Amino acid sequence: MSRSWSPHRLRPALALSVVAVLAAPACSGAGGGSSDGGDGKTITVLMVGNPQMEDLAKVTADSFTKTTGITVRFTILPENELRDKVTQDVATQGGQYDVATIGAYEAPIWSKNGWLHELSSYADADGGYDRNDLLQPMVTSLSGEDGKLYAAPFYGESSFLMYNKELFAAKGLTMPERPTWQQVAQFAAQLDDDKAGVSGICLRGLSGWGELFAPLTTVVNTFGGTWFEKDWTPRVNAPEFVEATKFYVDLVRAHGQPGAPQAGFTECLNTFGQGKAAMWYDATSAAGTLEDASASTVAGKVGYAYAPVAKTASSGWLWAWALAMPKTTKHPDAAWQFISWATGKEYERLVGSTLGWSRVPAGKRQSTYTIPEYRQSAAAFADLTLASIQEADPKNPGVQPRPALGVQFVGIPEFADLGTKVSQEVSAAIAGSTTVEKALADGQKLAEDVAREYR
Numbered sequence: 001m002s003r004s005w006s007p008h009r010l011r012p013a014l015a016l017s018v019v020a021v022l023a024a025p026a027c028s029g030a031g032g033g034s035s036d037g038g039d040g041k042t043i044t045v046l047m048v049g050n051p052q053m054e055d056l057a058k059v060t061a062d063s064f065t066k067t068t069g070i071t072v073r074f075t076i077l078p079e080n081e082l083r084d085k086v087t088q089d090v091a092t093q094g095g096q097y098d099v100a101t102i103g104a105y106e107a108p109i110w111s112k113n114g115w116l117h118e119l120s121s122y123a124d125a126d127g128g129y130d131r132n133d134l135l136q137p138m139v140t141s142l143s144g145e146d147g148k149l150y151a152a153p154f155y156g157e158s159s160f161l162m163y164n165k166e167l168f169a170a171k172g173l174t175m176p177e178r179p180t181w182q183q184v185a186q187f188a189a190q191l192d193d194d195k196a197g198v199s200g201i202c203l204r205g206l207s208g209w210g211e212l213f214a215p216l217t218t219v220v221n222t223f224g225g226t227w228f229e230k231d232w233t234p235r236v237n238a239p240e241f242v243e244a245t246k247f248y249v250d251l252v253r254a255h256g257q258p259g260a261p262q263a264g265f266t267e268c269l270n271t272f273g274q275g276k277a278a279m280w281y282d283a284t285s286a287a288g289t290l291e292d293a294s295a296s297t298v299a300g301k302v303g304y305a306y307a308p309v310a311k312t313a314s315s316g317w318l319w320a321w322a323l324a325m326p327k328t329t330k331h332p333d334a335a336w337q338f339i340s341w342a343t344g345k346e347y348e349r350l351v352g353s354t355l356g357w358s359r360v361p362a363g364k365r366q367s368t369y370t371i372p373e374y375r376q377s378a379a380a381f382a383d384l385t386l387a388s389i390q391e392a393d394p395k396n397p398g399v400q401p402r403p404a405l406g407v408q409f410v411g412i413p414e415f416a417d418l419g420t421k422v423s424q425e426v427s428a429a430i431a432g433s434t435t436v437e438k439a440l441a442d443g444q445k446l447a448e449d450v451a452r453e454y455r
Contacts, residue, residue, distance in 0.1 A: 041334045042071040043098040046089070048082045048321060050265075051289045052155050052361040053101065055351060056342055063350055064341050070334050079264065080208045083416070090115050095328035098335040102324045103210070104141035105409050105416070107151045110324075111144030117325040118148040122336045129340050133365050137389055138320045151322035152343040156363030157285040158316035158388035159218060159408075160381075161305040164298060167191055167198065167278045181219065181247065181308045184279065188255035191278035200255030202277035203248065206264035207427040209409060209419025214317060215281055216426070217408040217419075218307060220244040221398035222315040227410050227418075227447065230401040232454045234447030236422065237440045244310075246436045249429050261431040273298060281308065283319070284363065284388055287381040291358040304381045306388060311399055317408035318392035320364065348374070363389055403454065414450045421446055 047053040057074045065071060075097075077085055086100045090110065102110065110116050123131040131139075131149070138153040161184065163175050171190055176183065188200030204212050220226070225240035235241055252260045257271045265282060269289060272280040273296040280286075293299040307316035323339045325332060341347060345367055348360045357377035362368045362385065369375065369386055378385075397407040405411040409419065425439030 041069070041331055042073060043329075043331050043334050043338060044073050044075070044096065045099040045323075045338065046075050046077070046082070046086055046097045047101045049076045049078050050285075050321070051295075051359065052285065053321070055355055055359055055361075056154075059350060059354060064338060068334075068337055068341075070337060072338060078266070079210055080206075083208075083210065087416075090326050090328075093326075093328050095326070095330065097326060098329040098331050099323050099338055100326060101154070101321055102151055103322065104318065104320045105210075105406070105411065107142040107322065107324065108144055108405070108411060109413050111146075111148075111150040115327055116150045117327060117329070117332060118144070118146075118150055119152055119325065119336070119339070120148040122340070123149060123152070126336070126340050128346075129344055130367075133345065133367050135364055135366060135389060137318055137392065138322075138364050141318060141320055141394065142322050151320075151324035152339050153320040153322045153364035154343055155285055155361035156318075156320045156389055157283045158318055158363075158385065158392050159215065159282060159307050160284050160316060160384060160388055161279060161281050161308055162272065162286065162290065163187075163279045163303045163305065164272075164275065164277075164301055165303045166301050168303070175303055175305050178306045178314075179308045181222070181310050184281070184308045185247070185251055185255075188251060188279060192255045197276060199257045199271070199277045201251065201279040201281070202257045202263070202268040202271045203252045203260070203281060204264050204268060205252055205256070205260035205427055205430040206262055206267070207420065207423040208264070209416055209423060211264045212423040212427055213419045214283075214319075214408045216245065216248050216423075218315045218317050218397075219248050219310075221407070222308075222310045222312040223247070224311045224399045226398050226400055226402060227415075228403050228451060230403050232403050232451040234444055234451045236447045237437075237444035242436060242440055245426060245429075245440060249426065249436055252430055253432070261427045284316075284381065284385040285361075287385065288358045288360065288362070288378070291377070291380065292356055294356075302380065304384050306384070312397075314388075314391045314393075315397075316388040316392050318389065318394055319408070352377075412450070412454070414453070418443075418446055418450055 060072050089096045123129045138156045142151045144150050192200035204215055220241050223240050223244035225244050226235050228234055268280055271277045275297050290296045290302050291299050309315050325335045329335050352360050357373045360374055394405045394407050409415055422443035428434045429436045429439050
């Protein structure tokens, strides 16, 4: 679940970036819709401010617009702001955007609410799209109860552990292919170096169900905890949930990065990419930026291992950032043309050949992993990324049956609010202003309110 980047240097998350991609007048493309002062149509696209999508904004005018005559106006926001904005617009039928970035959490829920166009018919009618090439975990996570696709994956990800090989070698340490969280904690203690300004590990502490609780829920899962049991019994203050959260909070407080309560994906990307952390547990999609020498000082120095475990065999999350078409779009055919182009096979070749192969938005198509240039560029992490995606099990991510789909989230509408509120308390515990026990006791009460709706 990822965020904001510059091709020349890593930088903090964008507060707000609006990118207008202007097109030369051209003949009208497929579909209806009004013109924007010329013959070409204009569509509006809301996107999360991550490296891959900022690349999309860069290449659209010279490729998509030049070919189709369709002008694309982007609004790019940090993850938490994006979630608020897209939910507000789509849920209220605001109609401000023709295409919106959503994730594996929203797609099944919003399709059930009737807020999105189904995309299966568009994809099947599009001879060059090849829907069968999409990785099945991505298709499943973005489909509705009717089995139809409601968002097209722009890139897919799981999670894994990234580590600085030079720092490990200097200490004579060896990272296992499948580390345990206890081993990670031991490594963090050995590699923490205040004098050198290097933290043992970087972990998200920024509140938000998709920020802090993305990694933390995977820790809860593998420690034997769960948000809800199969019968909707809430378990937020259960011993396993408390143990996992205390482990995470203690680890980041003792050996994590400075300013951890304000650190999300982007901040950890900056910290680790500048060589200021020995390890980082986060999205597999981060690897492309880390291996880009123009954006990272640790390119070529990073090792990759499976998501750390405790009681489960694996623990990586499953996520897709995807492009969806709200029912309120004014230009559905033009919107699909953009979605098809941005999530199609040829887009990945465009990015690889123009911006660099490490920056390809991977994790969504099988064919990506057969491109020789990509395999060479991503040799350090491509196979592990694909294996982690295929291992992730949204039906059974822990040690007990679950009442709803989701690895790092619970696939119900109420989880966004529940997870965010509990994350605020846990973030406060990382800051030292409350305890984990109090944070999760309060969280249990909130979870009990949710559970009453489902029992």
